[in-house]
Amino acid sequence: MLQYEEALARVISAVPAPASESIALAEADGRFLAQDILSPIDLPPFDNSAMDGYAVRAVNVASAKLNSPVRLRLVGRVAAGEKFLGDVTSGTCVRLFTGSPLPNGADAVVMQEDTKADGAAPNEVFVLESVKPWENVRFQGEDIKKTATVAAKGDAITVGRLALLAATGNVEVAVSRRPTVGILATGSELKEPGQLLAPGQIYESNRPAIAALARKAGAIPQVYPLVTDVLEATQIALSNAFKECDMVITSGGVSVGEMDFVKRALAELGGELQFWKVTIKPGRPFVFGRLPCSPNRLSSVDDKLFFGLPGNPVSALVTFLLLVRPAILRWQGASNVALARHSAVLAEPLENPGERRHYMRVRISTDGKCHSAGTQASHILSSFAVANGLVDIPPRTVLAAGTTVEVLRWD
Numbered sequence: 001m002l003q004y005e006e007a008l009a010r011v012i013s014a015v016p017a018p019a020s021e022s023i024a025l026a027e028a029d030g031r032f033l034a035q036d037i038l039s040p041i042d043l044p045p046f047d048n049s050a051m052d053g054y055a056v057r058a059v060n061v062a063s064a065k066l067n068s069p070v071r072l073r074l075v076g077r078v079a080a081g082e083k084f085l086g087d088v089t090s091g092t093c094v095r096l097f098t099g100s101p102l103p104n105g106a107d108a109v110v111m112q113e114d115t116k117a118d119g120a121a122p123n124e125v126f127v128l129e130s131v132k133p134w135e136n137v138r139f140q141g142e143d144i145k146k147t148a149t150v151a152a153k154g155d156a157i158t159v160g161r162l163a164l165l166a167a168t169g170n171v172e173v174a175v176s177r178r179p180t181v182g183i184l185a186t187g188s189e190l191k192e193p194g195q196l197l198a199p200g201q202i203y204e205s206n207r208p209a210i211a212a213l214a215r216k217a218g219a220i221p222q223v224y225p226l227v228t229d230v231l232e233a234t235q236i237a238l239s240n241a242f243k244e245c246d247m248v249i250t251s252g253g254v255s256v257g258e259m260d261f262v263k264r265a266l267a268e269l270g271g272e273l274q275f276w277k278v279t280i281k282p283g284r285p286f287v288f289g290r291l292p293c294s295p296n297r298l299s300s301v302d303d304k305l306f307f308g309l310p311g312n313p314v315s316a317l318v319t320f321l322l323l324v325r326p327a328i329l330r331w332q333g334a335s336n337v338a339l340a341r342h343s344a345v346l347a348e349p350l351e352n353p354g355e356r357r358h359y360m361r362v363r364i365s366t367d368g369k370c371h372s373a374g375t376q377a378s379h380i381l382s383s384f385a386v387a388n389g390l391v392d393i394p395p396r397t398v399l400a401a402g403t404t405v406e407v408l409r410w411d
């Protein structure tokens with residue numbers, strides 16, 4: 001049996017190098033960059049005004065006060081998107097708006113609220129307040145310098161990065177491909193929701209939940225029909241999924257019972273079992289395998305990954321989060337494949353009396369306190385439904401109320 005860290009390292013090292021494609025930036029939200037992006041321009045591209053107001057020489061208005069205004073001659077007007085061709089000379093000013101380029105000769109902007117126009121003298125402006133040199137000026141390149149790295153290979157294109165990439169003029173970006181992930185559920189007791197349950201049957205719930213988590217991780221999920229507990233049926237279903245997908249995820253059929261056919265079906269197809277069983281709870285019987293697809297076996301580039309999750313719904317989802325999600329992310333070249341970690345203080349004790357580390361379902365409330373999400377057995381979905389995190393509790397450990405814990409989040 002493997003420790004979690006070793007299992008994860010083995011999964012990650014089996015993930016093939018990402019392949020890249022070029023897509024429109026507008027479509028790139030949530031994708032991972034396949035190369036560093038350097039800015040071809042300074043951002044902002046030119047010094048400009050942070051306010052609606054007047055471009056001045058700060059020294060000219062140093063004495064300006066409400067009761068002793070400084071009078072300046074208005075020599076021009078520059079809307080955002082225009083360029084003033086003259087200079088701001090001593091005793092003059094130019095009307096500006098937010099984003100207007102700062103005219104030559106000016107070194108500050110007096111905001112409109114600190115001025116008074118004289119209706120009788122439209123070419124005069126009274127300044128009621130002094131400004132410091134460069135006040136209300138946004139400098140060329142202060143956000144991003146030309147040739148600076150805007151975002152690095154492996155970075156997720158978050159909404160903020162998407163805006164920055166657009167602001168630096170990118171139309172298309174090279175991103176890593178997304179894996180198509182086949183999702184199957186094995187179990188002769190499983191019924192599609194919407195149908196009548198015969199005695200002994202239950203509704204299947206793993207595929208939609210795994211598909212949702214896979215999609216959140218950037219994969220393209222492909223859900224396959226239910227598979228009965230028959231070796232041949234399992235083999236055919238796996239074979240179909242491997243033909244169409246980059247990775248295949250099954251649930252159920254990986255324990256030690258004589259009705260557990262997943263490992264055998266993988267072997268019959270020529271797949272290699274990389275490991276089976278990880279010392280975590282829930283999720284011990286997790287299977288990781290590979291289907292070699294490269295004809296000459298010289299490279300593993302085309303190998304397809306196989307994940308056999310336990311059938312119990314919570315075991316399936318927790319092992320997905322801990323061992324499959326990182327592989328899906330790394331397949332897309334993501335540099336960070338770990339779940340987000342938030343510190344929180346336990347509102348009540350959490351106890352793991354067992355011999356395996358237990359990833360317990362918890363809920364962090366808005367005040368930052370961490371509560372147990374309820375019953376922790378691996379078939380109990382109602383606690384998973386209200387959980388928003390997992391806490392990794394070592395074997396034979398009681399964490400007292402008030403302990404600060406690291407909560408793994410997926411929401």
Ligand code: AMP
Nearest residue numbers: 185187204205206252253254310311312
């Ligand atoms: P197994 O890993 O196949 O031995 O299944 C363990 C438990 O999980 C059994 O109680 C199954 O009925 C249940 N189970 C397996 N697959 C699913 C599924 N896709 N949806 C809901 N429950 C499942």
Ligand code: MG
Nearest residue numbers: 187252253311
């Ligand atoms: Mg089963």
